[in-house]
Amino acid sequence: MTADPARATLIDGKAFAAGLVERVAAASARLEAKHRIKPGLAVVIVGEDPASQIYVRNKGETTQRAGMRSDTHRLPDETDQETLLALIAALNADKGIHGILVQLPLPGHIDASAVLGAIDPDKDVDGFHVVNAGRLAVGLPGLVPCTPLGCLMLLKAELGELSGLNAVIVGRSNIVGKPMAQLLLGESCTVTIAHSRTRDLPALCRTADILVAAVGRAEMIRGDWIKPGATVIDVGINRVPSRDPMKAAQGKTRVVGDVAFEEAAAAAGRITPVPGGVGPMTIACLLANTYTAACRSAGVEPDALDA
Numbered sequence: 638m639t640a641d642p643a644r645a646t647l648i649d650g651k652a653f654a655a656g657l658v659e660r661v662a663a664a665s666a667r668l669e670a671k672h673r674i675k676p677g678l679a680v681v682i683v684g685e686d687p688a689s690q691i692y693v694r695n696k697g698e699t700t701q702r703a704g705m706r707s708d709t710h711r712l713p714d715e716t717d718q719e720t721l722l723a724l725i726a727a728l729n730a731d732k733g734i735h736g737i738l739v740q741l742p743l744p745g746h747i748d749a750s751a752v753l754g755a756i757d758p759d760k761d762v763d764g765f766h767v768v769n770a771g772r773l774a775v776g777l778p779g780l781v782p783c784t785p786l787g788c789l790m791l792l793k794a795e796l797g798e799l800s801g802l803n804a805v806i807v808g809r810s811n812i813v814g815k816p817m818a819q820l821l822l823g824e825s826c827t828v829t830i831a832h833s834r835t836r837d838l839p840a841l842c843r844t845a846d847i848l849v850a851a852v853g854r855a856e857m858i859r860g861d862w863i864k865p866g867a868t869v870i871d872v873g874i875n876r877v878p879s880r881d882p883m884k885a886a887q888g889k890t891r892v893v894g895d896v897a898f899e900e901a902a903a904a905a906g907r908i909t910p911v912p913g914g915v916g917p918m919t920i921a922c923l924l925a926n927t928y929t930a931a932c933r934s935a936g937v938e939p940d941a942l943d944a
């Protein structure tokens with residue numbers, strides 16, 4: 638595809654996500670025509686964090702583009718836990734709502750695990766409920782966290798069969814690293830999870846056919862950590878000062894991943910950019926999960942959504 642053979646092929650997550658949203662929209666339209674069910678997503682945001690507001694708005698817009706119902710509940714920062722739990726109970730009981738997402742992080746006075754635990758696991762389109770984590774771990778059908786699900790879709794679309802490949806995941810969070818490991822294990826990869834205590838991380842990364850970076854540290858993964866030809870999936874979204882010192886002085890920022898992109902692209906076979914890689918897939922998978930949840934609520938087998 639590229640003229641320069643020494644440079645990795647870009648994995649266009651934005652384009653793949655747009656295709657997935659289209660397939661979800663078509664599948665949702667069929668569900669509505671046949672079964673009179675319009676998938677409905679409720680997004681709950683507590684507080685005024687500007688970055689969170691942007692995600693919530695993007696999600697709302699994409700949901701409507703997919704022909705789904707999208708309700709956004711904006712609660713003030715000082716909302717108490719009982720009020721939030723009462724809203725979740727009402728959404729659990731609402732037959733028109735098939736997916737519930739509570740935007741993280743929550744304000745410090747709220748116990749996030751109590752809130753996530755109150756969501757009906759069958760409406761838990763983030764896949765963060767312990768019941769869904771357990772289902773994923775033992776291979777039962779459930780709802781899978783959106784970011785790792787999106788990464789897996791990109792990997793399968795790019796590489797086809799993943800069986801037998803060495804996968805190294807850098808980062809052990811409950812929302813990315815651990816579920817990513819479960820998904821890749823399910824594809825018969827040999828999976829290693831690395832973290833802040835890992836010894837000789839560069840050497841470990843050089844064993845990876847698939848390298849997933851989900852640490853939340855700007856450009857931490859360097860070019861000489863990449864096995865030549867490896868597939869690199871960059872989950873990080875980090876704001877750093879603009880390259881232009883004038884703009885940086887004005888407080889302007891740019892978004893970079895957890896991978897030093899230019900260096901890594903010189904070694905990797907394929908790589909996701911930031912922005913335009915994993916991020917758009919996260920939102921597309923949220924819609925896919927909402928569609929799946931709506932089908933299951935009616936006992937309908939979901940249509941396949943792969944390309």
Ligand SMILES: Nc1nc(=O)c2c([nH]1)NC[C@@H]1CN(c3ccc(C(=O)N[C@@H](CCC(=O)O)C(=O)O)cc3)C=[N+]21
Nearest residue numbers: 692738739740741742763892912913914916917919920
């Ligand atoms: N309960 C919950 N579930 C979440 O999934 C969740 C959350 N809380 N809290 C916040 C994080 C963040 N998140 C993003 C999703 C997509 C992009 C995305 O599409 N980013 C674009 C634009 C990036 C930019 O330019 O800022 C891209 O990467 O190309 C970013 C961030 C979901 N989150």
